[in-house]
Structures are given as C-alpha cells and as structure tokens.
C-alpha cells in the first residue's frame with residue numbers, strides 16, 4: 296500500500312487506530328476453543344466488528360509462533376482474510392526482524408511477498424546493511440524501532456553517545472539510507488514527552504505508537520506533538536481492545552472500545568483543522 300492510500304483512508308475514517316491482534320488461547324472466549332482454528336475465528340470476528348473504526352491491524356508474530364506450525368497457519372489465514380476482504384486496511388507484521396543483509400532479504404521476502412503484509416517492524420541495531428534489504432521493496436514499509444514503550448528503552452536508546460541520544464542517532468542516520476522514504480518509526484505512547492524532539496528530526500514520517508490502553512500511555516499527549524498535517528500517526532492498542540470481554544459479546548465489546556478510540560481521534564482531528 297502507498298503512503299498516500301493510507302493517508303486517504305485515515306482521512307476517510309477519521310481514525311488513525313491500529314488494532315493489535317496479540318491472541319492468547321487462555322484469554323479468548325472458551326466457546327471458541329471448539330472451532331477448528333480458534334485464533335483465526337477470534338481474529339475474523341474482531342476484524343469484522345472493528346474494521347470501520349480502524350485503519351490498520353498489527354498481529355505480533357510472537358503470539359502465533361508460540362503455537363508452532365498451527366499458529367503460523369492462523370497468522371497466514373488472518374493476513375489473507377484482511378487482504379481479501381479489507382484491502383484498504385494497512386497491515387503490520389510486528390516481528391522486529393533485522394540481520395546481516397542476505398538474511399534480512401529473506402525476512403523481507405517472507406513478510407512482504409509470501410505473507411503479503413504492507414509493513415514490518417525492524418530493529419535498527421545492526422545498522423544500514425541490515426535494514427536496506429527491507430527498504431528495497433516498493434510500496435512496503437519498514438517500521439524501525441526508535442524509542443520503545445518499555446522501561447528497558449532507557450538502558451540504551453536514551454543513552455548519549457558523542458553527546459547525542461542513541462534514538463536520535465537512529466532517526467538521523469536512517470534518513471540517509473537508500474529508499475528511506477519507505478521508513479516509519481516506532482515511538483512508545485509512554486514516552487509522550489519525547490515527541491516534540493522527535494518531530495524536529497523527522498517532521499513527516501509516520502510513527503507507529505504502541506502503549507496506549509494496557510500500558511497506560513495517553514492519546515492526547517501523543518497527539519499534542521506527534522500529529523502532522525497528514526496525521527502521521529498510527530496509534531496501536533492490542534489488549535485494551537481485543538480482550539474487552541471474554542464472553543459471547545467479545546466482538547461487540549471490542550467494537551465499542553475501538554469506536555471510543557476512533558471518536559477520541561476524530562475529536563482531536565476536528566480540533567486541529
């Protein structure tokens with residue numbers, strides 16, 4: 296998907312919500328366990344109920360890999376379901392990959408070509424030659440970890456090297472990589488006070504912002520400095536939406552949570568235009 300398509304979908308839906316599909320069998324309604332593929336059945340119901348409020352879905356592959364071959368099948372069925380039924384939706388494989396060049400090329404082929412995701416999360420730690428193989432794919436997006444939502448972000452990302460924080464060096468250095476127009480960045484919602492500085496370095500790139508909902512980040516705070524003219528944000532919530540209820544009404548409950556977030560987003564967008 297092109298960035299222009301993503302932006303027009305955000306404007307059409309008045310939403311920059313990304314729903315995280317982080318599925319654990321222990322957390323889904325018990326009656327679904329009788330289905331042939333409970334994870335896919337759960338995802339299909341969540342997607343059907345929430346798609347009008349969301350512009351993106353983000354399965355984190357850990358939750359599928361944890362169930363071996365069966366889990367990978369559920370992931371494949373989920374991305375196919377999205378691509379066939381909701382081609383206007385932006386899809387994110389959250390797998391946090393990145394390795395030496397020829398290995399990164401294989402990861403890129405797996406997620407962009409074989410599975411058909413629009414984007415993939417990638418760790419910047421191994422540098423330019425580990426990320427450029429992902430950037431080589433046209434109309435596919437590489438979402439580089441910049442400043443993550445967890446406590447451990449302070450172990451390395453905010454440390455200064457040669458007078459500048461490492462996360463800022465990630466933002467600045469990656470701008471010079473080949474096909475850097477295909478870059479988006481992860482910035483945690485729990486780090487809202489950093490958004491103003493981040494926008495000084497990358498005024499226009501899309502940011503994937505996890506950490507609202509279960510991790511306690513604030514949508515309002517993120518938007519204060521994170522929004523751009525083209526919105527420029529995809530705000531993710533996983534557990535806060537998909538586990539709103541463990542009963543028969545789980546999909547309706549998820550839809551209510553997604554709608555609440557969409558309405559809050561619409562109000563913010565109305566306020567700035």
Ligand SMILES: O=C(O)c1cc(=O)[nH]c(=O)n1[C@@H]1O[C@H](COP(=O)(O)O)[C@@H](O)[C@H]1O
Pocket residue numbers: 315317355389416442443444445481482483505506507508509510531532533534535
């Ligand atoms: O790359 C991510 O999506 C990510 C980066 C980050 O800094 N923090 C973070 O929580 N995530 C992911 O975003 C999702 C957050 O889920 P909830 O806390 O349940 O909304 C999980 O899939 C995390 O792996």
